[in-house]
Structure formats: structure tokens, C-alpha cells
Amino acid sequence: MSVRRRLLRLLPGALVLGLVMAGMTAISPTHEAAADSCYTWNRTLSKGDSGSDVTVLQVRVSGWAGYGDPIAVDGIFGSETEAAVKRFQNGYGLTVDGIAGPETYDQIYALQDSDCTPAHFSWSEFDSPDCNCFSGGNTSTEQVKENVLLTMWKLEAKRHKLGDKPLYVSSGFRSVAYNDSVGGAPNSKHTYGLAADLTGSPGLCTLARAGRYAGFNGIIGPGAPNHDDHVHLDTRSSRYWNAPSCF
Numbered sequence: 001m002s003v004r005r006r007l008l009r010l011l012p013g014a015l016v017l018g019l020v021m022a023g024m025t026a027i028s029p030t031h032e033a034a035a036d037s038c039y040t041w042n043r044t045l046s047k048g049d050s051g052s053d054v055t056v057l058q059v060r061v062s063g064w065a066g067y068g069d070p071i072a073v074d075g076i077f078g079s080e081t082e083a084a085v086k087r088f089q090n091g092y093g094l095t096v097d098g099i100a101g102p103e104t105y106d107q108i109y110a111l112q113d114s115d116c117t118p119a120h121f122s123w124s125e126f127d128s129p130d131c132n133c134f135s136g137g138n139t140s141t142e143q144v145k146e147n148v149l150l151t152m153w154k155l156e157a158k159r160h161k162l163g164d165k166p167l168y169v170s171s172g173f174r175s176v177a178y179n180d181s182v183g184g185a186p187n188s189k190h191t192y193g194l195a196a197d198l199t200g201s202p203g204l205c206t207l208a209r210a211g212r213y214a215g216f217n218g219i220i221g222p223g224a225p226n227h228d229d230h231v232h233l234d235t236r237s238s239r240y241w242n243a244p245s246c247f
């Protein structure tokens, strides 16, 4: 009889089973985030960390920026990212510690479709109407899609903060040709995938105001020329807010 078998004979059944199982498989932590078909983080992230996994996280929490203060999507987990993670955690009723761990990842996985879009937005809502594609813009198709994803995640946060109200996207990415045909500004953020136009419920001024808390530093809405029937939201390097009928 082996030492191991002799040991097992001396132990209560439940513990024996535990030991046998421990010998067969790794012991699972009490709370381990499940793998996700879009992206799976394999470490906890907190202030001071950097890497491509931080970048993916930053996109997911980009709509939880502070008022008028979009977070940089730069792969460096600094104070702004930490604050955004805290707001995300608070927004979904999680433990608010600013640390992206299993609980936070599980919430993101729950929101994240297998094609990496957030739960309430889809690629088809954002493609250019002339080609149903993401090419022909002012940057590469790959970059356009990254930008569109960022725009979507900002809108997912905004939607949740507005009480899980559906948002209606009337224009997302535009090819340069399509943008020209509809009279868009020559270097419009739409041609980079960095803009979305919203219409209807829950009201244009509500949509414009909420954009200030969702990482959009480009907001053009009611009171601005040609913006009385939609709100334009975009990601740009410096703030341009123009919705004089709203704020």
C-alpha cells in the first residue's frame, strides 16, 4: 500500500475526495471569471499596470469618464482609468475598489458579445450606408473598427446611466464618399468611426447633456446649425461642445 493510500484510509471521506480531486485538477479560486469569446483577461489590473490588456479595459470603461474628461486609451492604468473603473463598478453595483479583477471582468463579459460589441449595439448600426462596410474612411479599416468599438462602449455606458433606455444611432461610420454625399464636414469624425449621431428618445438635450459624462468631448446638438433633429457625439483631442439650446 502506498503512503498516499494509507493516508487516505485515515481521513474522513469528504476530505479524501477533496484531496483526490486536488490531485487531479487545479483547485479553483472561489471566484474566477469565466473565459469570454471576445477577450479574456488573465490578470488583475490596477493603477500602475500597463499593457495591451489595459488598453482593452480602457475601451470598455471609456464611457465612465469624468465630466468633460475622456480617459486616454493608451495602455497605461493611471488615475483616470482607476476613477473610470470605480464609476463602472458603482454603476453596476459591484465592489468599488478601482481594481479590475474577476468581478469587474465578469460584468464586462456579461455586456460583451462574442464579436466584441457591447450588448446593446451592433456593427450593422455603425457601418457606412453606401457599402455596409468600414472601409473608404480617412483611416484604415482596422483603425475605423477600433474607433467604432470605442464609440459603442461609450454609448453603452451612457445608455446604462440614462436608465437602460434604448439609444437610436442615425449615423455612425461614413466612408469619405458617403460623407461627401450627405454634406458632412470634410474631415468629419464620422469618417474615422469616432462619431455617432443620436436621435429621438430620451430627448435630444438629455442625450447632449449626458454625453459630457460619457467621454465625448465633441458634442453638437440643438441650437447649433443643422443639429435640431439629432445630437452628434464624437471623440476628439480637445473639447468642442455646442448645444446652446441645452447647456
Ligand SMILES: [Zn+2]
Pocket: 171, 190, 195, 196, 197, 231, 232, 233
Ligand atoms: Zn454627426
